[in-house]
Amino acid sequence: MEILSPVWPAAVAxxxxxxxxxxxxxxxxxxxxxxxxxxxxxxxxxLLTERLGARVRxxxxxxxxxxxxxxxxxxxxxxxxxxxxxxx
Amino acid sequence: xxxxxxxxxxxxxxEAIELFYRNHWTDGLPIVLPTPRRVEAMLAHVGRDPQxxxxxxxxxxxxxxxxxxxxxxxxxxxxxxxxxxxxAAMDAMMDPAHNLNGVLQTTHMCVSLVIVNGPIGRRLGFxxxxxxxxxxxxxxxxxxxxxxxxxxNLGGAFPWDxxxxxxxxxxxxxxxxxxxxxxTPWAPLATERGCPAGADAVTVFACEGPHSVFCYGTPxxxxxxxxxxxxxxxxxxxxxxxxxxxxLNPLNAEEFAKRGWTKDDVRRYLxxxxxxxxxxxxxxxxxxxxFRRMERDAGRYPRRYDIDNPTTRLPITPxxxxxxxxxxxxxxxxxxxxxxxxxxGGFAVTREVAPWKS
Numbered sequence: 444m445e446i447l448s449p450v451w452p453a454a455v456a457x458x459x460x461x462x463x464x465x466x467x468x469x470x471x472x473x474x475x476x477x478x479x480x481x482x483x484x485x486x487x488x489x490l491l492t493e494r495l496g497a498r499v500r501x502x503x504x505x506x507x508x509x510x511x512x513x514x515x516x517x518x519x520x521x522x523x524x525x526x527x528x529x530x531x
Numbered sequence: 532x533x534x535x536x537x538x539x540x541x542x543x544x545x546e547a548i549e550l551f552y553r554n555h556w557t558d559g560l561p562i563v564l565p566t567p568r569r570v571e572a573m574l575a576h577v578g579r580d581p582q583x584x585x586x587x588x589x590x591x592x593x594x595x596x597x598x599x600x601x602x603x604x605x606x607x608x609x610x611x612x613x614x615x616x617x618x619a620a621m622d623a624m625m626d627p628a629h630n631l632n633g634v635l636q637t638t639h640m641c642v643s644l645v646i647v648n649g650p651i652g653r654r655l656g657f658x659x660x661x662x663x664x665x666x667x668x669x670x671x672x673x674x675x676x677x678x679x680x681x682x683x684n685l686g687g688a689f690p691w692d693x694x695x696x697x698x699x700x701x702x703x704x705x706x707x708x709x710x711x712x713x714x715t716p717w718a719p720l721a722t723e724r725g726c727p728a729g730a731d732a733v734t735v736f737a738c739e740g741p742h743s744v745f746c747y748g749t750p751x752x753x754x755x756x757x758x759x760x761x762x763x764x765x766x767x768x769x770x771x772x773x774x775x776x777x778x779l780n781p782l783n784a785e786e787f788a789k790r791g792w793t794k795d796d797v798r799r800y801l802x803x804x805x806x807x808x809x810x811x812x813x814x815x816x817x818x819x820x821x822f823r824r825m826e827r828d829a830g831r832y833p834r835r836y837d838i839d840n841p842t843t844r845l846p847i848t849p850x851x852x853x854x855x856x857x858x859x860x861x862x863x864x865x866x867x868x869x870x871x872x873x874x875x876g877g878f879a880v881t882r883e884v885a886p887w888k889s
Contacts, residue, residue, distance in 0.1 A: 444540070444541050444542070444543065444544075444547060444564070444566070445538050445539070445540055445566065445567060446538070446539050446541065446547055446564050446565055446566055446567075447534065447536040447537070447538060447539070447565045447566070447567060447570055447602050448536050448537040448538075448539060448556075448602075449536075449556050449565060449599065449602045449603050449606060449680070449684040450554075450556060450593065450599075450684045450685070451593045451594065451599070451685070452537070454591070454592070478821075478825065480818060480821075481821055482817065482818075482821075507875070508630055508632070508633030508637065508875040508876055509630060509632060509633060509876075510589070510590075510632055
């Protein structure tokens with residue numbers, strides 16, 4: 444019996460994933476502020492900076508419910524780690 | 532007919548069904564096997580290029596080619612004559628106003644409801660009467676599930692992955708109704724939204740499941756209970772505006788019409804009265820506060836509402852037109868409200884079925 448696949452073959456990632464750092468201490472972190480929970484995001488930024496000495500760059504996403512613009516993704520990708528949004 | 536999808540050879544039905552489960556190509560229920568013969572019949576019915584695409588389905592971006600949509604429509608149990616309705620619904624969902632990317636991944640429990648209007652509803656056997664949101668009718672079930680399977684297999688938002696819906700609802704399997712157009716005094720939804728009278732059309736709107744409203748009596752009595760149900764503090768609309776849906780049964784509509792109420796009269800009354808004071812809304816917590824500001828800053832709260840004044844009566848949608856009303860269900864005691872996702876999206880989009888008919 445022959446049947447047809449309902450999916451496309453898995454896409455190849457646009458860029459290889461970075462190696463996961465062993466610690467966040469002192470890491471450069473892109474923190475994407477998606478405007479969905481600003482107080483939470485601010486608290487997270489404070490904790491990452493004060494407790495771990497991370498170098499946090501806060502990148503503001505225009506809409507919390509639509510994909511990030513490509514330029515913001517490229518910008519975030521320059522950091523060691525990215526927090527890509529707060530779900531709500 | 533040139534089809535490009537991978538062809539899989541299996542020994543028997545049982546092996547094929549398990550193959551779909553193993554690959555996560557189904558939503559948890561068994562499927563109809565998409566054999567080339569069934570898929571070709573689906574595509575032949577619309578007579579278009581199988582590789583024509585409606586665009587990438589978020590979040591993973593699989594192309595919604597007619598071929599892939601036909602495969603998923605077969606899996607959902609569609610007959611070829613159902614396929615144009617599936618295509619119109621998918622086309623509507625891909626409209627940016629619907630924000631499908633957000634609808635499919637939000638923590639909120641909205642799911643895109645498909646509402647069928649026009650003679651095609653009766654001709655293909657869609658249920659618009661008793662039990663309209665429930666089971667028992669192939670057209671509602673098959674079209675509803677075909678859309679969900681297409682989103683599943685092409686968009687790839689899975690509940691163990693990027694579909695972050697906290698609770699979701701059973702409409703994830705199939706969520707499709709037809710409006711009752713014979714037993715109603717009012718123009719149907721698609722006509723109100725700009726389609727020619729009598730046109731076959733589909734409207735999609737992301738919303739919660741139907742909340743029962745004990746709605747029986749005079750217009751004043753029905754409006755009293757509907758307004759209360761629409762502005763429950765748990766609804767996103769109370770906090771973030773957006774759109775909402777009211778489903779009145781044919782007896783409700785008849786009672787309104789007998790007293791001279793038009794659908795617009797009902798809509799306007801609901802918008803004026805389904806409100807909460809800013810103080811009540813603020814008591815729900817700080818997280819909600821920023822959304823009201825977001826809506827105000829985006830210009831969606833009418834300027835005359837001072838959201839910082841505790842006595843202000845806040846509306847649940849930016850305008851009366853954002854309260855959608857359809858007539859469906861049995862002639863009985865119950866209506867339903869289906870709150871939306873709020874100002875984040877999931878907004879109603881309507882498409883005629885005609886462009887997809889051969």
